[in-house]
Amino acid sequence: MTDLLELAIAGLMSGLVIGLAALAVTLVFGIARFANAATGDTMTLGAYATLGGTAATGSLIAGGAIGILAGAAAGVIAYATVFRKLERRSPVAALLASIGVGFVIRAGLGLVYGHGQQVFQLPLVRPWRVWGIRIQPTDLEIAAAALATLAAVFLILHATPIGRQMRAVADDPDLARVSGIAPRRVMIALWALAGGVAAVAGCLLGIKTVVAPEMGWDMLLPAFAAAILGGIGHPVGAVVAGVLLGIAQETATPWVGFTYKIALSFAVLLLVLLVRPRGLFGRIEGVR
């Protein structure tokens, strides 16, 4: 029982990372209307930038801020140079282009940092024991950072004019334009937001595990699975589904084994697509 609870806590941690990644996927899908396969590599970029920023400033907080800025900048640059030009084309063209963008980021990071693993040099802290369950203080900090990021995103979406405009464009881009909303500004804000969120996800994953050029790419399948399970284009759904998927993955490990836990994402992805394409929370008309 304690073991299972500890696995569930580990699942919650990876679930928060998956949830953040899925949030970045679902934001882009809801507003720019394609599945962004560069999300994972934007995570990786965020992790490396945080690592570099932390080394340069001596502060993990400042490093994290640099990581977020790097992710946001990557998103905006990818939009300005690639995705903007594909806006009037099919979502498949944009998806294929995003695979290319992701490859460029991954290859670039491999070139600069090499293919070895790097770790965040954090002070070792003894785990707490609560009712016999081991809890890592770092986990609490990671969870707090993830929750703060989610709160910030939902505040931006629901309590700022640009967030309101993003939701309007997600609902109906043409109606948004005839309401005086300039699509360009909204898109730039979207890509900055999605890139920043992906960077946080990558940074937290890097703190929890290791930083390597493939780390984000490996998270893409769970992120897509969670975005679809949550109802594509539905931010709350993406986060909830990410957490569920993370917990399911970890608690299933004793039975399916470590190597197969990633297969669970794939199974969930297929099952949702076959049985309930709108996901747990999605409206059917949300997918146009």
Add this chain to the structure above:
Amino acid sequence: MILSLEAVTGGYGEVDILNGIDLALEAGSILTVAGTNGAGKSTLAKAVVGLLPRVGGRIRLDGRDIVGLPAEERARAGIGYVPQVANVFPSLTIEENLAVVEGVADRRGRIGALLAMFPALAERRRFRAQSLSGGERQQLAFARALMTAPRVMVLDEPTAALAPSRVAESFERIATLARTGIAVLLIEQRARQALAISHRGAILDGGKVALAGPAADLLADETAARLFLGAG
């Protein structure tokens, strides 16, 4: 003339849906555009508001050619639009549907004035628009389009989604709009009722103006009546 179209052509792809349309609209007047399904009425509306991918000819707002202007700038320049379908943001609240509009001078004041004009909306200001009935959606779509204090309103079949008991009320509201000085381009299937409150009318057929003139003349015209206006 506040709005004039000169030899307007255009469409969604290679094919022209609009085949040279000339129309003119005076401030404070209502122009009804009628025609059968597929005649190109909604396409004409999109050409005016800037949503048609390809447009030729001239569209003038206050004498200034706006064909090259993107939709969002036309909205800010004073063209309001209520689309035929999908005319509200369903996941935004009533209030957000109004607050989201850009190019509004006094946003708070404007929202207050419009909610006062539509008490049914005021009551439900914090509800999502998807929870509204067809008639309430129509009111919200009107209110949203009025946020920018437009000089021209383009209404695409505003009574189509309404319960029959609400139609007269809707035409009354449109007549009131015009009395406040707004020029209304009114696309309607209920052509007789629309013409009854209009100053002029035009009948579209195959992307061309087949007949145009003062509303009263069209109502009296036997050919128009037989071909386009139907029994209603």
